[in-house]
Amino acid sequence: MTQKTIRIGTRDSELALWQAHTVQKQLNDLGYKTEIIAVKSQGDIILDKPLYELGITGIFTKTLDLAMINGQVDIAVHSMKDVPTALPNGIVQAAVLERANILDVLVHKGNIDFLESDATIATGSLRRQAQWWHKYPNHTVVDLRGNVNTRMQKVQDNDWHGAVFAAAGLERINLKPENCINLDWMIPAPAQGAMVVVAMADDDFTLDALSQLNHIETEICTYIERQFLRTLEGGCTAPIGAIAKYNEKEDTLDFKGVLLSVDGKQKIEVEKIVAITEWKKLGFHAAQEILNNGGTELMAEIKKMLKK
Missing domain, CATH: 3.40.190.10 (Periplasmic binding protein-like II)
Known part of the structure; x- marks a missing residue:
């Protein structure tokens, strides 16, 4: 089989390029050919409006999604916290790299x-x-x-x-x-400190290459945090924080989640420690606890406020 060059799509900011080069190096080390293609995103261009006013989840990822769907690039590298919990049709999460500092x-x-x-x-x-x-x-x-x-x-x-x-x-x-x-008292954004690589669902060659970069512990922890976010229906804008950590000694997952009102006056928290075998529903159950504890009303208020 002739080996194709994997085209890596990225935003053109210094950080986005650093992330793309990190993935490029890891792929090159495995013997794959790559090239980097930088694309400007609307999130970088429209700087005079708060993100929530732009009314788009995934404003930083949308441009690259389109470039992938149009066949201009094969993969895109993102800060995982910027990526909406629902990916566009045809695009899949292909690798989560080992997490850096979460704070x-x-x-x-x-x-x-x-x-x-x-x-x-x-x-x-x-x-x-x-x-x-x-x-x-x-x-x-x-x-x-x-x-x-x-x-x-x-x-x-x-x-x-x-x-x-x-x-x-x-x-x-x-x-x-x-x-x-x-700020160790501040609960980070779901998936903060993690990088994700997305690719087209039907691109077996690229998916196979990227699967070798996946860090399973980070994948599980970010899955839990993003499931928590998705269950609260937070999109990328509501004041929601979540962090899951694997405790190797006990073989457990420690989870902390929070939902706040926009003015910070109301705060609903949840903390859970579960066996590693229960990871698949941890984010969902933690979010349900918040929703049952006044979160449903609070989310409705937040959505109403952000629509104004």
């Missing part, structure tokens, strides 16, 4: 006295905003959009006290500054 971090200007008083914090994420307000109700939160480099520059150019980022993104492109605090 959110606060990038600040060197003095953190503001945490005890009034402050302005920047983030484009409803999840981070709601959790920040839950902990610091007197702070002001402003919208922050753009790729990682653009957002870091905006922090320097504005008089905000700090901004919240995913640690993994900053670490991957060596942008994590000294003035940085781990």
Whole structure:
């Protein structure tokens, strides 16, 4: 069989290219031929509107989905937290790479006295905003959009006290500054810190190649988190956090999930520890617990608010 060149589609930001090159190297190491094709996404172009106002889940993945369906690229590499829980028809999850740092971090200007008083914090994420307000109700939160480099520059150019980022993104492109605090109290986005590779469902050659990159523990944990998100019907916008971890010693899965109101005043949490054999329904059962505990009403309120 003649070996085809696997065309890797990616956004053209530094972080997206880093992710694409990481996958490229792993495929090359296995003996596959590859080329990288960069595509601009609407999420990168429209920077003046908060993400939820754009009314599209998967704004960062849509352009690459189309490029794949149109046959311009064979695979796409994404930060898994940006990928909608329902993939377009004909596109499948082909590999989840081993997870990096899951934490959110606060990038600040060197003095953190503001945490005890009034402050302005920047983030484009409803999840981070709601959790920040839950902990610091007197702070002001402003919208922050753009790729990682653009957002870091905006922090320097504005008089905000700090901004919240995913640690993994900053670490991957060596942008994590000294003035940085781990927010270990903030529950991350489902699948934060993980990269996913998607391909066409009928492309056996590529699917076979990518299956060799899959990290099973990360695949299971992100599956649980995304199942939790999907059951709550969160799309990519509602203030929902989830983290599943495998405890090797006990052979159990530890799960934490949270749903908040947009203003951070209401918070519904769930924590579960189950045997590894029960992983397939863990996200679903945890989400049901939240929905039965006031989550159904809260989700309805959030959806109504975001439609305004």
